[in-house]
Amino acid sequence: MGKKVAVLAVNPVNGFGLFQYLEAFFENGISYRVFAVADTKEIKTNSGITMFTDDVVANLKGHEDEYDALVFGCGDAVPVFAQYADKSYNQDMLAVIKAFGDKGKMMIGHCAAAMMFESAGITAGKTLAVHPLAKPAIQNGKTTDEKFAVDGHFYTAETENAIWMMMDKVIKALSE
Amino acid sequence: MGKKVAVLAVNPVNGFGLFQYLEAFFENGISYRVFAVADTKEIKTNSGITMFTDDVVANLKGHEDEYDALVFGCGDAVPVFAQYADKSYNQDMLAVIKAFGDKGKMMIGHCAAAMMFESAGITAGKTLAVHPLAKPAIQNGKTTDEKFAVDGHFYTAETENAIWMMMDKVIKALSE
Numbered sequence: 328m329g330k331k332v333a334v335l336a337v338n339p340v341n342g343f344g345l346f347q348y349l350e351a352f353f354e355n356g357i358s359y360r361v362f363a364v365a366d367t368k369e370i371k372t373n374s375g376i377t378m379f380t381d382d383v384v385a386n387l388k389g390h391e392d393e394y395d396a397l398v399f400g401c402g403d404a405v406p407v408f409a410q411y412a413d414k415s416y417n418q419d420m421l422a423v424i425k426a427f428g429d430k431g432k433m434m435i436g437h438c439a440a441a442m443m444f445e446s447a448g449i450t451a452g453k454t455l456a457v458h459p460l461a462k463p464a465i466q467n468g469k470t471t472d473e474k475f476a477v478d479g480h481f482y483t484a485e486t487e488n489a490i491w492m493m494m495d496k497v498i499k500a501l502s503e
Numbered sequence: 504m505g506k507k508v509a510v511l512a513v514n515p516v517n518g519f520g521l522f523q524y525l526e527a528f529f530e531n532g533i534s535y536r537v538f539a540v541a542d543t544k545e546i547k548t549n550s551g552i553t554m555f556t557d558d559v560v561a562n563l564k565g566h567e568d569e570y571d572a573l574v575f576g577c578g579d580a581v582p583v584f585a586q587y588a589d590k591s592y593n594q595d596m597l598a599v600i601k602a603f604g605d606k607g608k609m610m611i612g613h614c615a616a617a618m619m620f621e622s623a624g625i626t627a628g629k630t631l632a633v634h635p636l637a638k639p640a641i642q643n644g645k646t647t648d649e650k651f652a653v654d655g656h657f658y659t660a661e662t663e664n665a666i667w668m669m670m671d672k673v674i675k676a677l678s679e
């Protein structure tokens with residue numbers, strides 16, 4: 328029985344990373360719904376393309392039980408996250424990540440995903456792959472120099488260039 | 504001096520393939536413009552996400568000299584191409600591919616890209632990587648069992664899963 332995945336897309340989002348998950352889910356018959364970490368469903372890719380997600384993160388809050396897994400789709404919104412940390416959509420995002428993590432659901436992501444999981448307080452003792460620049464931010468979790476890490480329900484890749492290395496494991500876990 | 508790239512996106516387009524090029528171009532400061540192979544700029548990814556391209560292929564026709572390279576962004580429109588081959592956007596696409604090819608510009612693509620280049624009559628003697636199902640369609644060009652091929656100004660990958668293997672060569676050539 329396939330699982331259902333909630334996908335977070337920051338604004339702007341790295342399209343290469345985001346669509347690597349989405350096309351793989353699509354091709355493997357895995358259900359997914361994409362939520363913009365923004366006030367509107369209209370967001371942009373890093374590369375400047377306008378796209379529409381299915382919904383916004385505010386509408387995922389409180390509905391975590393409807394999903395089995397969360398993907399954090401990283402992007403150029405993250406390096407400036409601190410400036411916008413108090414925005415409701417970013418607060419909702421952290422709340423959603425914490426809820427998924429506390430419920431023991433699959434947590435999937437690349438680049439700064441592990442840092443966001445750490446910020447939400449759900450990474451204690453977990454081994455995580457993360458962008459080299461974000462490594463110092465991981466204190467409760469443990470970082471690895473490997474390109475990706477699978478530890479319990481955490482599936483993390485160093486960057487979007489390494490997602491493919493863990494994708495078969497992600498798809499297998501989502502298909503069980 | 505960086506070159507300028509025209510990117511064709513069929514409808515629906517494989518977002519993983521398309522954004523692999525776009526994000527790499529963006530990160531390397533290479534100029535690009537995305538053209539929908541459709542009547543409108545609003546298209547979908549295979550995975551069902553609505554996106555907006557910069558323009559439509561009809562407006563690229565006759566403007567080939569403004570670009571140095573063409574990318575064919577493959578997608579699920581291609582398996583049903585024959586049913587819609589007479590649509591003006593598909594005729595424009597083949598005309599644009601032929602014009603870029605005849606002018607000796609860089610031709611880049613994955614999956615069925617080589618088949619489209621072949622259909623446009625520009626592949627004589629060139630070694631091309633192509634989706635295994637499309638191999639028999641390549642008669643003037645030569646197919647390879649390698650995951651990607653670089654032959655003259657042709658840069659082709661077997662599928663979207665192999666684009667990364669040739670990306671450094673694509674970026675280098677576009678950056679010269």
